Amino acid sequence: MWYNNILETIGNTPLVKLNTITKGVPGTILAKIETTNPGNSIKDRMAVKMIEDAEKSGKLKPGGTIIEGTSGNTGMGLAMAAIIKGYKCIFTTTDKQSKEKVDALRAFGAEVIVCPTNVEPEDPRSYYSVSSRLEREVPNSWKPNQYDNLANSQAHYEQTGPEIWEQTEGKITHLVVGVGTGGTISGAGKYLKEKNPNIQVWGIDTYGSVFKKYKETGIFDKDEIYPYITEGIGEDFLPANVNFDVIDLFEKVTDKDAALMTRDIARKEGIFVGNSAGAAIGGLIQLKDKLKPEDVVVVIFHDHGSRYMGKMYNEDWLRERGFLQDEKLTAKSILAK
Numbered sequence: 544m545w546y547n548n549i550l551e552t553i554g555n556t557p558l559v560k561l562n563t564i565t566k567g568v569p570g571t572i573l574a575k576i577e578t579t580n581p582g583n584s585i586k587d588r589m590a591v592k593m594i595e596d597a598e599k600s601g602k603l604k605p606g607g608t609i610i611e612g613t614s615g616n617t618g619m620g621l622a623m624a625a626i627i628k629g630y631k632c633i634f635t636t637t638d639k640q641s642k643e644k645v646d647a648l649r650a651f652g653a654e655v656i657v658c659p660t661n662v663e664p665e666d667p668r669s670y671y672s673v674s675s676r677l678e679r680e681v682p683n684s685w686k687p688n689q690y691d692n693l694a695n696s697q698a699h700y701e702q703t704g705p706e707i708w709e710q711t712e713g714k715i716t717h718l719v720v721g722v723g724t725g726g727t728i729s730g731a732g733k734y735l736k737e738k739n740p741n742i743q744v745w746g747i748d749t750y751g752s753v754f755k756k757y758k759e760t761g762i763f764d765k766d767e768i769y770p771y772i773t774e775g776i777g778e779d780f781l782p783a784n785v786n787f788d789v790i791d792l793f794e795k796v797t798d799k800d801a802a803l804m805t806r807d808i809a810r811k812e813g814i815f816v817g818n819s820a821g822a823a824i825g826g827l828i829q830l831k832d833k834l835k836p837e838d839v840v841v842v843i844f845h846d847h848g849s850r851y852m853g854k855m856y857n858e859d860w861l862r863e864r865g866f867l868q869d870e871k872l873t874a875k876s877i878l879a880k
């Protein structure tokens with residue numbers, strides 16, 4: 544038995560019970576581990592869906608060029624699908640993203656333009672603006688726009704949500720998801736709430752992002768926006784893919800807690816995942832008083848740890864940011880003194 548191409552291996556990711564890191568959190572805590580997708584992240588699902596949608600509507604034509612502002616994971620999915628389907632890719636990303644992510648995109652033959660992080664989205668140097676300009680200038684090009692393209696959340700409505708429902712045999716009570724474009728939480732959350740409206744959908748946000756305040760007050764507060772370290776989640780604008788009606792609450796997690804928790808998932812569960820998984824577990828632990836022992840909680844682990852080797856899996860990086868100051872002494876650290 545074989546697959547006809549790599550894209551057919553996307554999805555049907557495992558659901559794995561967490562046994563150590565969430566000790567003290569009531570309920571059964573299950574992680575949906577999206578690292579087994581061929582691009583090592585959940586974003587493969589929506590990348591293929593956006594491309595197939597654009598092919599159907601005629602926006603993407605044979606031999607065309609895909610241009611997108613992406614932090615890496617969406618780019619991986621798009622680059623992989625582009626190879627199979629015969630398109631070229633140009634990506635814009637920010638200087639905040641892991642070098643590993645940028646190198647991985649280049650490994651797939653994509654052109655990557657790195658733009659400054661700390662500029663307004665409307666600034667001509669921002670990765671949003673640069674990708675929009677390229678779309679105007681490059682002939683036969685198409686910009687998926689993962690933030691506002693609803694094929695993104697639709698992929699999770701069609702795949703991620705049903706997989707979770709089936710894997711938990713309909714027993715899921717809570718879905719916990721880091722929110723970036725909003726595609727994962729809105730699509731999977733909508734599907735699950737249609738199956739059982741009592742399911743609680745919790746979004747994980749970062750300090751420096753607008754989502755939580757907007758959900759609670761309806762106010763888009765620019766004072767909420769400032770630079771942060773956590774990758775993949777939080778935004779400084781409201782993407783169309785964030786369906787606030789599906790999300791019951793947002794919880795913010797600090798950069799430090801997200802980083803240390805990410806490292807702990809590897810050390811305590813043997814699951815090697817990225818920064819937003821740590822943020823999601825950190826948020827879940829902060830919200831533990833809302834849970835009961837009979838609850839079944841699904842947490843999404845969006846991407847693979849290999850993309851963060853120079854960051855939260857690097858002790859110097861952690862120490863430089865003051866994230867390791869409370870760390871207990873180990874044999875190695877004592878010998879190094």
Ligand code: PMP
Nearest residue numbers: 722723724725726727775819845
């Ligand atoms: N975690 C990581 C590592 C991501 O790359 C993304 C996508 N930005 C997310 C979480 C958030 O997923 P979504 O865009 O579907 O909200």
